[in-house]
Amino acid sequence: MKKYLFIVMFFTTSVLFAQVGIGTTTPNATLDIVANNQITPANTDGFLLPRIDAFPLTNPTVAQNGMLVYLTTADGSNAPGFYYWNNLTMSWNTILDKYDADFYEVGTTSAPDDINDAIYHMGNLALGKNSAGYLLDIEDNTINSRAVNVSRTISVDGAYYGFSNSATMNVDGLYYVYQSLLNGIGDANMSTYQATNSNSGDGTHTGFSAFLAGSGNGSQTGLSAQINNTGSGRHYGVNLILGSGTGLEYGNYTNIVGTGNGNKYGYYTYSINSGTGGHYGSSHYLGGSGDGVQIGTDVQMLNTGNGNQYGNHVQMEMDGDGIRYGNYTLISGIGTGKKYGTYNIIQPTAGGTHYGVYSTVKKANSYAGYFLGDVYLGTSTTNGYKLPSTDGTANQVLTTDGNGQTNWQAPSVPTGVVPVGSIIAWHGTSAGVALSSEWQLCDGSAISDATSPMNGQNTPDLNGNTRSVSENTFSSSGTFLRGSSISGTFQGDQSNHLDTVILSSSTSGASSIILDERGNPSYLDSDIYISPSNRYEFKLEGRETRPTNMSVIWIMRIK
Numbered sequence: 001m002k003k004y005l006f007i008v009m010f011f012t013t014s015v016l017f018a019q020v021g022i023g024t025t026t027p028n029a030t031l032d033i034v035a036n037n038q039i040t041p042a043n044t045d046g047f048l049l050p051r052i053d054a055f056p057l058t059n060p061t062v063a064q065n066g067m068l069v070y071l072t073t074a075d076g077s078n079a080p081g082f083y084y085w086n087n088l089t090m091s092w093n094t095i096l097d098k099y100d101a102d103f104y105e106v107g108t109t110s111a112p113d114d115i116n117d118a119i120y121h122m123g124n125l126a127l128g129k130n131s132a133g134y135l136l137d138i139e140d141n142t143i144n145s146r147a148v149n150v151s152r153t154i155s156v157d158g159a160y161y162g163f164s165n166s167a168t169m170n171v172d173g174l175y176y177v178y179q180s181l182l183n184g185i186g187d188a189n190m191s192t193y194q195a196t197n198s199n200s201g202d203g204t205h206t207g208f209s210a211f212l213a214g215s216g217n218g219s220q221t222g223l224s225a226q227i228n229n230t231g232s233g234r235h236y237g238v239n240l241i242l243g244s245g246t247g248l249e250y251g252n253y254t255n256i257v258g259t260g261n262g263n264k265y266g267y268y269t270y271s272i273n274s275g276t277g278g279h280y281g282s283s284h285y286l287g288g289s290g291d292g293v294q295i296g297t298d299v300q301m302l303n304t305g306n307g308n309q310y311g312n313h314v315q316m317e318m319d320g321d322g323i324r325y326g327n328y329t330l331i332s333g334i335g336t337g338k339k340y341g342t343y344n345i346i347q348p349t350a351g352g353t354h355y356g357v358y359s360t361v362k363k364a365n366s367y368a369g370y371f372l373g374d375v376y377l378g379t380s381t382t383n384g385y386k387l388p389s390t391d392g393t394a395n396q397v398l399t400t401d402g403n404g405q406t407n408w409q410a411p412s413v414p415t416g417v418v419p420v421g422s423i424i425a426w427h428g429t430s431a432g433v434a435l436s437s438e439w440q441l442c443d444g445s446a447i448s449d450a451t452s453p454m455n456g457q458n459t460p461d462l463n464g465n466t467r468s469v470s471e472n473t474f475s476s477s478g479t480f481l482r483g484s485s486i487s488g489t490f491q492g493d494q495s496n497h498l499d500t501v502i503l504s505s506s507t508s509g510a511s512s513i514i515l516d517e518r519g520n521p522s523y524l525d526s527d528i529y530i531s532p533s534n535r536y537e538f539k540l541e542g543r544e545t546r547p548t549n550m551s552v553i554w555i556m557r558i559k
Helices: 001-017
Strands: 018-024 031-033 066-071 081-086 091-094 126-127 137-138 166-169 179-182 194-196 209-214 224-227 239-241 253-260 268-271 376-378 384-386 397-400 406-409 423-426 439-441 467-469 472-474 501-503 527-531 536-538 553-559
Touching: none
Parallel strands: 018 031, 126 137, 166 209, 179 224, 194 239, 209 253, 224 268
Antiparallel strands: 066 081, 081 091, 376 384, 397 406, 423 553, 439 553, 467 472, 501 536, 527 536
């Protein structure tokens, strides 16, 4: 009787008041159940839904849409838990375990039940978006935010990695340990990868460490930065800032170990920008006041292979008209230490031919080496010489003082060397010897040699050409040389003889003598004859004195 009375009273109250309170007289909902003691509840304080061991064989209808049950045991693939009937999908759906089942505790297929559980997920995961194209796909467009933020406070010595990526490749192909693509047209500073290392500990600090191992033949890239921005602001593929600790600090440290035959790049930068700003494949800024060694780029190669090895390899194939620098070094500062734009040391014990600097430039009007400043050449700092800082004057020669200093001086004529302008006899044609470029025949020809101080003059005609002397022309088979205070004056062939003496018979006791230097006397058997004009003509011929001689060719030194 009490049971039925309670039911009647329950529904009567519901109809009258529209709210039912159990354990309370002031219900705050259609059904408000309050525990006997909220602070220290009993183990029976609660609400039990219908419990079933299996779902009904006959599905509920739309009238039961949203009906709740608790499945006590597994029914097929449905684990125990709270379920409700979804008449739209005609299925029983879980309430609490639906979302937890997307992650399992590591090593199990059970949903995590502790905040500290290590969990895993087999599908792609998206954050900040509703589609996941990668295992971890993050999209964040919030201003002044970080899509991924790793913050660590380290106070104990040891190795710590904010980001670690290990790749082992045993097949051919292209694999990027870290790839960042930064696009846009903004003028703000853009850093594809920024590493700020401000630790003060003495341990090793690594801004970015890439370790590649494997035997594949494909390209292997520890860090690849590709920037395609057109903005005029700064673009950083990798931006590294180091602290003030005394330990080793690597802005970028790459260790490549492998046996594959493919190309291996410790650091590879590919930049295709169209902006007017400066483009830097690699830029290093070292600041501070420390006394330790500071190295912008340090390359150590310990390979034993037979292939070509480049400590620094620059290849430029650009079509623009701007200046191209394969290697550009600018050194400034007020420090008093020595400064080397380029410093090369090759140990004498190293095999092969050694080239401290090797340059090949074959284009006309170009330079394999161009130096502005003093140049020192030698085998040591005490065995060599410094070239003069001026270019000297024409025809000067470079001389050394024996103490490492060279100067331009006028050439001196060593003992036994014929000076320029000397004329000597040459018998070379009979011996089949060619005349060297320092000498020229004395045949009246012009001297055409820019290196000769007599360039533009003519050699004297001494080897048999016709010469005009004292308004008379004479022909000779050669010319003797005589001493004089002035060089270059010619004289004719003179024998100082009387050609003709004429005595007139028309005047008694009187005579007239005519001396003709070049007459045409009549030759008879005797030296005296009477001409038809009744004049006595006497022909007195002088005789030339010429010793036995041999013909030679006169030559003159022109340089």
